[in-house]
Amino acid sequence: xxxxxxxxxxxxxxxxxxxxxxxxxxxxxxxxxxxxxxxxxxxxxxxxxxxxxxxxxxxxxxxxxxxxxxxxxxxxxxxxxxxxxxxxxxxxxxxxxxxxxxxxxx
Amino acid sequence: xxxxxxxxxxxxxxxxxxxxxxxxxxxxxxxxxxxxxxxxxxxxxxxxxxxxxxxxxxxxxxxxxxxxxxxxxxxxxxxxxxxxxxxxxxxxxxxxxxxxxxxxxxxxxxxxxxxxxxx
Numbered sequence: 001x002x003x004x005x006x007x008x009x010x011x012x013x014x015x016x017x018x019x020x021x022x023x024x025x026x027x028x029x030x031x032x033x034x035x036x037x038x039x040x041x042x043x044x045x046x047x048x049x050x051x052x053x054x055x056x057x058x059x060x061x062x063x064x065x066x067x068x069x070x071x072x073x074x075x076x077x078x079x080x081x082x083x084x085x086x087x088x089x090x091x092x093x094x095x096x097x098x099x100x101x102x103x104x105x106x
Numbered sequence: 107x108x109x110x111x112x113x114x115x116x117x118x119x120x121x122x123x124x125x126x127x128x129x130x131x132x133x134x135x136x137x138x139x140x141x142x143x144x145x146x147x148x149x150x151x152x153x154x155x156x157x158x159x160x161x162x163x164x165x166x167x168x169x170x171x172x173x174x175x176x177x178x179x180x181x182x183x184x185x186x187x188x189x190x191x192x193x194x195x196x197x198x199x200x201x202x203x204x205x206x207x208x209x210x211x212x213x214x215x216x217x218x219x220x221x222x223x224x225x
Contacts, residue, residue: 033210033211037151042215048209052209088212094153095153095156
């Protein structure tokens with residue numbers, strides 16, 4: 001079965017750039033999307049089709065996807081961005097999630 | 107405003123059954139593919155099941171195949187998940203989510219309902 005691998009944790013200082021990776025076999029040939037989940041809340045879509053932001057998502061969220069790795073980049077990271085982030089792609093019409101990355105802003 | 111509201115969770119003994127519901131509003135439910143995604147305590151998101159817009163096509167994760175059944179009532183704007191032969195490892199928050207048509211993602215999620223399987 002298809003797997004997506006994320007680092008368990010990433011730390012960033014306020015105002016700096018955070019990068020969260022998601023690795024999977026030939027992931028660049030698929031669309032990747034990203035969800036933000038804060039404690040006790042439901043996931044929120046922050047990027048879809050590799051680079052697109054839904055309405056209401058700040059411009060500091062951006063993405064890329066090439067080769068075997070998709071990357072979520074948060075520029076000028078704010079304290080409110082501290083959350084778990086999940087990548088997701090599709091394999092044979094089945095959605096697959098990465099294991100999640102806890103972003104700590106300190 | 108798009109809303110997805112799950113209900114039906116609770117405590118059930120191993121081997122028992124539970125039926126989850128997801129009431130949808132604020133969008134054309136009958137045109138949307140819908141999914142169930144679960145999250146065990148302290149763990150990540152795991153896809154469970156999917157149903158197409160008119161209910162004629164479904165798919166399931168291997169871990170629930172043969173035990174769970176997804177269905178929908180478009181007249182009532184409601185999605186269901188019938189869960190039978192429940193196991194301890196089915197303990198999780200269950201979310202319903204709308205598939206973002208042609209965008210390969212889930213754009214709206216419910217608040218989730220907790221299912222606890224324990225004796």
